[in-house]
Each structure stands twice: as structure tokens, then as C-alpha cells.
Amino acid sequence: MNLTLSKNIKFHEKNLEMMKMRIIDIERQNIKTKELTENQILEVIRTIIIEEANKNY
Numbered sequence: 001m002n003l004t005l006s007k008n009i010k011f012h013e014k015n016l017e018m019m020k021m022r023i024i025d026i027e028r029q030n031i032k033t034k035e036l037t038e039n040q041i042l043e044v045i046r047t048i049i050i051e052e053a054n055k056n057y
Contacts, residue, residue, distance in 0.1 A: 019052040 023045050030036050036044065 015052050015055060018055075019049055022048045022052070 026041070026044055026048070030041055
């Protein structure tokens with residue numbers, strides 16, 4: 001099933017679920033380790049979103 005967002009951007013629900021899972025995992029890991037700064041976390045999240053948006057499930 002497709003989910004349509006503003007500006008005619010379309011995402012598949014599976015892509016969104018994978019994005020959420022990966023982002024939550026990296027956030028949990030960073031809470032424990034404090035390895036990444038806020039800016040580094042934002043860059044990782046941005047990368048995750050781009051990667052998952054480009055995948056076809």
C-alpha cells in the first residue's frame with residue numbers, strides 16, 4: 001500500500017517501517033554509548049531516510 005505525503009511524494013509503508021526501525025535502533029545505541037554528537041546522529045538519520053526511500057520492497 002502506498003502512502004502519499006504532501007508535494008506528491010510517495011512512500012511505501014514497508015520503506016517507512018524500515019526507516020523507523022533503523023532510526024530507533026541507532027538512537028537506542030547512541031543513548032547507551034554517547035558515541036555520536038547530535039549533528040552526527042542527524043546525518044546518520046538523513047542517510048537512513050535516503051537509503052530506504054531508494055529501496056524497492
